[in-house]
Amino acid sequence: EVQLVQSGAEVKKPGESLKISCKGSGYSFTSYWIGWVRQMPGKGLDWMGIIYPADSDPRYSPSFQGQVTISADKSISTAYLQWSSLKASDTAMYYCARRGAASDAFDIWGQGTMVTVSS
Amino acid sequence: DIQMTQSPSSLSASVGDRVTITCRASQNIYTYLNWYQQKPGKAPKLLMYVASSLQSGVPSRFSGSGSGTDFTLTIRSLQPEDSAIYYCQQSYSTPDTFGQGTKLEIK
Numbered sequence: 301e302v303q304l305v306q307s308g309a310e311v312k313k314p315g316e317s318l319k320i321s322c323k324g325s326g327y328s329f330t331s332y333w334i335g336w337v338r339q340m341p342g343k344g345l346d347w348m349g350i351i352y353p354a355d356s357d358p359r360y361s362p363s364f365q366g367q368v369t370i371s372a373d374k375s376i377s378t379a380y381l382q383w384s385s386l387k388a389s390d391t392a393m394y395y396c397a398r399r400g401a402a403s404d405a406f407d408i409w410g411q412g413t414m415v416t417v418s419s
Numbered sequence: 420d421i422q423m424t425q426s427p428s429s430l431s432a433s434v435g436d437r438v439t440i441t442c443r444a445s446q447n448i449y450t451y452l453n454w455y456q457q458k459p460g461k462a463p464k465l466l467m468y469v470a471s472s473l474q475s476g477v478p479s480r481f482s483g484s485g486s487g488t489d490f491t492l493t494i495r496s497l498q499p500e501d502s503a504i505y506y507c508q509q510s511y512s513t514p515d516t517f518g519q520g521t522k523l524e525i526k
Contacts, residue, residue: 337463344506345455345508346517350515362420395462400465403465404510406453407465409464
């Protein structure tokens with residue numbers, strides 16, 4: 301079964317760092333882009349960025365450039381999203397998703413990781 | 420960034436109705452348009468890609484059309500399980516922006 305499994309919910313304080321993960325299985329992890337999507341509470345979907353695990357080439361939305369880092373470790377079929385200094389406004393659900401080779405759409409999604417940043 | 424605008428923001432319809440949601444891009448995106456369905460507490464699910472291609476496993480009552488800047492998602496013979504928020508997304512150029520969503524309620 302093709303799936304993306306994300307790490308569990310996190311509760312952090314402002315200023316702390318965080319790295320969440322997304323592990324792919326059931327397909328060739330290095331052959332598909334993996335993207336990250338933010339969904340703030342009660343809001344819509346925000347495309348954050350995408351990475352090609354074969355060469356760890358990330359692309360960022362200008363809205364998120366410099367705010368987060370997207371990386372991947374192809375040896376363990378895992379993509380990451382990290383923050384060096386969290387803000388309360390980073391509180392959101394974060395989804396990873398696979399970009400289909402033929403569709404250019406996110407065809408497989410992780411279950412989401414809820415990040416709560418509160419003092 | 421390419422802006423995606425959906426209309427309406429919300430709608431209510433009855434079981435068996437035909438529903439149309441529109442999505443407009445701020446520039447020509449050819450047919451690089453995708454549609455997703457999101458139910459409460461769940462990850463989004465891909466319904467349609469490249470404007471009119473039905474994702475595997477998605478019921479055939481869903482259909483998509485359009486090219487350039489104007490697109491539509493049509494659900495014919497609405498079912499109770501179609502209650503959800505629907506998002507369009509352009510994949511023509513990075514960042515692959517989403518529309519703001521359309522909330523569909525079943526009466």
